[in-house]
Structure formats: structure tokens, C-alpha cells
Amino acid sequence: MTCIFCKIANKEIPSSFLYESEKVLAFNDLTPQAPVHVLVIPKAHCENAGELAQADPLALAELFTAAMQIAADRGLDGYRTAFNTGASAGQSVFHAHLHLLGGRPFAWPPG
Ligand code: 5GP
Ligand code: ZN
Numbered sequence: 001m002t003c004i005f006c007k008i009a010n011k012e013i014p015s016s017f018l019y020e021s022e023k024v025l026a027f028n029d030l031t032p033q034a035p036v037h038v039l040v041i042p043k044a045h046c047e048n049a050g051e052l053a054q055a056d057p058l059a060l061a062e063l064f065t066a067a068m069q070i071a072a073d074r075g076l077d078g079y080r081t082a083f084n085t086g087a088s089a090g091q092s093v094f095h096a097h098l099h100l101l102g103g104r105p106f107a108w109p110p111g
Contacts, residue, residue: 003045003093003094003095004093004095005039005041005045005093005095005097006045006095008025008027008041009025009041009043015027016028018038018070018073019040019066019069019070021062021066022043023042023043023044023056023058023059023062024040024041024042024043024059024062024063024066025040025041025043026038026039026040026041026066026067026070026100027039029099033099033101034101034102034103034104034106035102035103035104036071036074036076036079036100036101036102036103037099037100037101038067038070038099038100039097039098039099039100040063040066040067040070040097040098040100041063041095041096041097041098042056042059042060042063042096044056044059045095046059046095046096047094047095047096048083048085048086048091048094048096049083049085049096049098050085051096052096063096063098064081064098067079067081067098067100070100071100071102074102074103076102076103078102079100079101079102080099080100080101080102080106081098081099081100081101082098082099082101082110083096083097083098083099084099
């Protein structure tokens with residue numbers, strides 16, 4: 001298995017988790033794009049958010065409830081969530097992950 005997020009989920013790579021439940025876990029992004037930049041992932045491998053919705057809708061919902069809780073823990077009054085799907089949209093790790101970004105203003109539309 002070469003998926004980096006599976007290795008993190010399987011604890012083959014030591015990581016500090018901000019949130020963990022039966023189905024999902026969260027950790028800081030290696031290259032943060034905002035003061036708060038957390039990745040929330042399903043523990044089970046799934047390529048992207050759409051596939052996760054089909055395979056395990058409860059896990060997809062839990063990515064959002066985890067993000068909401070982490071944002072509250074960090075005192076964010078607003079935050080952005082994003083999923084990149086496909087290389088052309090910027091996806092570089094093909095294990096579904098929700099980006100939780102906060103702590104600075106965000107432009108709309110995103111770049
Ligand atoms: P994507 O570009 O696929 O939407 O997002 C992948 C994210 O994973 C990027 O923001 C990148 O910084 C982050 N990332 C890639 N490898 C690692 C890693 O080994 N550890 C952590 N914590 N983040 C990673
Ligand atoms: Zn994986």
C-alpha cells in the first residue's frame with residue numbers, strides 16, 4: 001500500500017491527531033495555506049469525496065461534523081471546507097480528504 005494517507009490512518013507514520021472517531025481522523029496539513037489548515041480523512045481508503053458518498057455516506061457526513069467540532073475547538077467564527085477532485089482541480093493525494101481552512105479572510109471565487 002503506497003497511499004500516504006492510508007499510512008497515516010494505519011499509524012505507520014507517526015502523526016498528531018486533532019480528532020479521531022471510528023470512521024475518520026484529522027491532522028494538520030504539512031503545507032498549511034492558512035493559520036488553521038486541517039485535513040479530515042476517512043480511515044478507509046476511498047479516492048475522492050464522490051466515491052466516499054457512494055461507499056459510506058455516514059463517513060462523508062462525519063468529515064463535516066469533525067470539521068465543525070475542530071473549528072469550534074480552534075475558536076473560528078467562520079471557516080472554509082474544500083475537496084479537490086481530480087488532478088485538474090488540484091488533487092494531489094488520491095485518498096479523500098476535506099480541507100478545513102480558517103484564521104484568515106478568503107476570497108470568492110477561489111483561485
Ligand atoms: P490535495 O492537493 O490532494 O487536495 O491536498 C493534499 C494535501 O495533503 C496538501 O495540502 C498537502 O500539503 C497535504 N499533504 C501531502 N502529504 C502530506 C503528509 O505526508 N502529511 C500531511 N500532514 N499532509 C500532507
Ligand atoms: Zn488511502
